[in-house]
Amino acid sequence: MKVVVFCKSVPDTETRVRLKDNRLDKSEIKYILNPYDEFAVEEAVRMKEAGKVDEVVAVSMGPERAREALRSALAIGADRAILIKDDALDGSDTYVTAKVLVKALEKDGVEYGMLLFGQQAIDGDTWHVPGQVAEMLGLPQAGSIIKLEVDPDAGKAVANRLVEGGEEVHEMALPCVVTCRKGLNEPRYPSLPNIMKAKRKPVQDYSLADLGLSPEEVGRAGSFTEVLSYSLPPKKEAGRKVEGEPEEVVQELVKFLKDEIKVL
Amino acid sequence: MSVWVIADQRKGTLRKPALETLSEGRRLADQLGTSMEAVIAGHNVEGLCNEIASYGAEKVYLIDHEILANYNPPAYARAVGDLIKDKQPQIVLMGGTMTGRDLMPRIAARVGAGLAPDCIKLEIVDGKLKAIRPAIAGKVRVEIGYKSDIQMAILRPNVFERLEPDTSKTANIEKVPFEPSDLDTKQRLVEFVSKETGRPELTEAEIIVSGGRGMKAPENFALVEELADLLGAAVGASRAAVDAGWRPQSDQVGQTGKTVSPNLYIAVGISGAIQHLAGMSSSKFIVAINKDPDAPIFNVADFGVVGDLFKVVPLLTEEIKKIKAQEG
Numbered sequence A: 001m002k003v004v005v006f007c008k009s010v011p012d013t014e015t016r017v018r019l020k021d022n023r024l025d026k027s028e029i030k031y032i033l034n035p036y037d038e039f040a041v042e043e044a045v046r047m048k049e050a051g052k053v054d055e056v057v058a059v060s061m062g063p064e065r066a067r068e069a070l071r072s073a074l075a076i077g078a079d080r081a082i083l084i085k086d087d088a089l090d091g092s093d094t095y096v097t098a099k100v101l102v103k104a105l106e107k108d109g110v111e112y113g114m115l116l117f118g119q120q121a122i123d124g125d126t127w128h129v130p131g132q133v134a135e136m137l138g139l140p141q142a143g144s145i146i147k148l149e150v151d152p153d154a155g156k157a158v159a160n161r162l163v164e165g166g167e168e169v170h171e172m173a174l175p176c177v178v179t180c181r182k183g184l185n186e187p188r189y190p191s192l193p194n195i196m197k198a199k200r201k202p203v204q205d206y207s208l209a210d211l212g213l214s215p216e217e218v219g220r221a222g223s224f225t226e227v228l229s230y231s232l233p234p235k236k237e238a239g240r241k242v243e244g245e246p247e248e249v250v251q252e253l254v255k256f257l258k259d260e261i262k263v264l
Numbered sequence B: 001m002s003v004w005v006i007a008d009q010r011k012g013t014l015r016k017p018a019l020e021t022l023s024e025g026r027r028l029a030d031q032l033g034t035s036m037e038a039v040i041a042g043h044n045v046e047g048l049c050n051e052i053a054s055y056g057a058e059k060v061y062l063i064d065h066e067i068l069a070n071y072n073p074p075a076y077a078r079a080v081g082d083l084i085k086d087k088q089p090q091i092v093l094m095g096g097t098m099t100g101r102d103l104m105p106r107i108a109a110r111v112g113a114g115l116a117p118d119c120i121k122l123e124i125v126d127g128k129l130k131a132i133r134p135a136i137a138g139k140v141r142v143e144i145g146y147k148s149d150i151q152m153a154i155l156r157p158n159v160f161e162r163l164e165p166d167t168s169k170t171a172n173i174e175k176v177p178f179e180p181s182d183l184d185t186k187q188r189l190v191e192f193v194s195k196e197t198g199r200p201e202l203t204e205a206e207i208i209v210s211g212g213r214g215m216k217a218p219e220n221f222a223l224v225e226e227l228a229d230l231l232g233a234a235v236g237a238s239r240a241a242v243d244a245g246w247r248p249q250s251d252q253v254g255q256t257g258k259t260v261s262p263n264l265y266i267a268v269g270i271s272g273a274i275q276h277l278a279g280m281s282s283s284k285f286i287v288a289i290n291k292d293p294d295a296p297i298f299n300v301a302d303f304g305v306v307g308d309l310f311k312v313v314p315l316l317t318e319e320i321k322k323i324k325a326q327e328g
């Protein structure tokens, strides 16, 4: 069985966000492979190591820097990668992103048994793309999983979704879509030899024309939603900070809880 | 051209975020001068329709089928999505439960409509929906506009005000026929493993008491739990506490855990790393208890106690007990 893992290049979690002309100032941002996608790549590579999967393909849509995110996936153990890169893709919403990713799968022709995504990309934080891809392809889907068992011979997978108050256990026929989150596995740190090896693994580039899409169908032009404006969240006023004998500070805290915010 | 709310139920109970979403749907419909209608999918859920109506839905579309008894993404998306395509509401809303966040993208793709997730505010501008939401772990706020005729949004739980229900109202129900497709039978919820603690769900809780690495050991979380139970609160944790194996993954708050918006968040022995703040900085009030006066959590706290949690928390618990005892 072959599997595909979707990888997005996102700003590092420590990034300080600045705005310029009502848009994101991207000049000083450091980019990383989306942490949620690391869980997906790790899971795919573990399935390969367990002999259940014979090829792991990493796919990303994004500008040139997305190649680095793909290299990270290859260093963890993906076999090959696909980068969809075109200036016209700038400003694409999640619907367009899903549409483009589906086209890339068609173009590549990979006969996948499973599509693995991160639960969310930590820049847009939308959680949209996996479900949109699943619907476009007519596939079963288990989101936000913390456990996965796949039986390629029987053509099925069992996945545990972390939901409010417990876990939903879903059984799905293959091929299917899963989205991965923390709790599923502990992603490895790639070894130096594997980082070197990743540099020689094949990365296929696709342009829009390669996928048979026109610029009007993608980017801002093809999207159903657009970001009208960015702003910084309202700054919280600095609160009170009390120090002293525990008995006294607790009295003040109780007063705050009781009289000011009225939760007691 | 009405406003629709997909009313999320589990095991025959409406979820709290669904009630908040119905309330917001009513508000938007009034603003647009149109009707608010609801959809409910499930099995043997007709009994919930009056409760839905009590939050102001003028009509309830009921899609009842055995295969919809539990959450089934392809079946739910087709059942609700095809109804939307048929009736063409202008706005479709759902609460951001784990079902809502999973299902809405599928429906949006099926319908071919714009979708905004995790919204904290909705407005009508020039007759169209505008959605306001945090992004990049809460570091920016964006306004989303729509180009599609149908405008869809997922609402962050615990943010939108819930209306007082008018229980004198009864539902005007329209039953919608549904037949499972091949795809619908390719997925099945085989089991629900309950991890109920008797405490409220983190994302829906009014008050949360969270512990971090400063708790030092798993057994010390008894302090956090006792305080939480006294306040009717949920218990949360930092990633450090989860990764140490002191707390289950489901308790983690933050960028790789849950996003919460309680009325009060009490952080105990948590430093306030940027990834932790990402999950809780939209709390209405924040209290921090930390012995390090320079801990970044104090930058967002409305009330910070610099002190040893092992002294402060037991005293706080005692004081609250006294107050509760006085109240009888």
Ligand SMILES: Cc1cc2nc3c(=O)[nH]c(=O)nc-3n(C[C@H](O)[C@H](O)[C@H](O)COP(=O)(O)OP(=O)(O)OC[C@H]3O[C@@H](n4cnc5c(N)ncnc54)[C@H](O)[C@@H]3O)c2cc1C
Residues within 6 Å of the ligand: A013, A035, B211, B212, B213, B214, B215, B237, B238, B239, B240, B241, B252, B253, B254, B255, B256, B257, B258, B268, B269, B270, B271, B272, B273, B274, B275, B276, B279, B289, B290, B291, B292, B295, B307, B308, B309, B310
């Ligand atoms: C990709 C990524 C994702 C992440 N996602 C998350 C996430 O979702 N959620 C999250 O929480 N973190 C997340 N982190 C981790 C985050 O960076 C911090 O490491 C973590 O939040 C620290 O947890 P902590 O505050 O409990 O521990 P520490 O930073 O060690 O803080 C412990 C605090 O306890 C105080 N303390 C100790 N003893 C006492 C005492 N007796 N009395 C009072 N105070 C005391 C100390 O002064 C200190 O401030 C993520 C990191 C990365 C890289």
Ligand SMILES: Nc1ncnc2c1ncn2[C@@H]1O[C@H](COP(=O)(O)O)[C@@H](O)[C@H]1O
Residues within 6 Å of the ligand: A005, A006, A007, A008, A034, A036, A037, A059, A060, A061, A062, A094, A097, A116, A117, A118, A119, A120, A121, A122, A124, A125, A126, A127, A128, A129, A130
């Ligand atoms: N541009 C992209 N290229 C590849 N995968 C993506 C892209 N955008 C989103 N994804 C995948 O979809 C998941 C959810 O992203 P999102 O819907 O943006 O929160 C991510 O974790 C990735 O697995």
